[in-house]
Amino acid sequence: MEFIDVQYKVEKSTFTTGTTTSIINKTQASGSLTLLNGEEGYIGGMYSNDNEVVREGVPLLKDLPWWVFGLRLSIWI
Numbered sequence: 001m002e003f004i005d006v007q008y009k010v011e012k013s014t015f016t017t018g019t020t021t022s023i024i025n026k027t028q029a030s031g032s033l034t035l036l037n038g039e040e041g042y043i044g045g046m047y048s049n050d051n052e053v054v055r056e057g058v059p060l061l062k063d064l065p066w067w068v069f070g071l072r073l074s075i076w077i
Contacts, residue, residue, distance in 0.1 A: 002037040012046055 009030040016023040027048055033041045055062060 004035050004037055006033040006035065006041070007031075008033065008043065010043075010046055012048065016052070 007030075009028065011029075012027045014025045016025065027046065029046060031043075033043065035041050
């Protein structure tokens with residue numbers, strides 16, 4: 001019997017643009033599969049969730065804490 005060794009490398013890439021930079025996210029998987037001549041093989045399992053958080057506001061001011069602006073928090077019980 002003749003065996004065949006299959007080497008694989010899979011990559012999933014996403015591209016995100018920002019205001020000042022661009023980000024490329026990469027997910028990679030690699031491995032090998034040993035099959036008999038004429039045999040079929042399947043590979044699965046590349047799964048990902050993409051969550052994106054967008055912060056809007058005036059640059060620099062949106063990053064300052066609330067107390068810089070003299071705001072007072074009142075707590076009513």
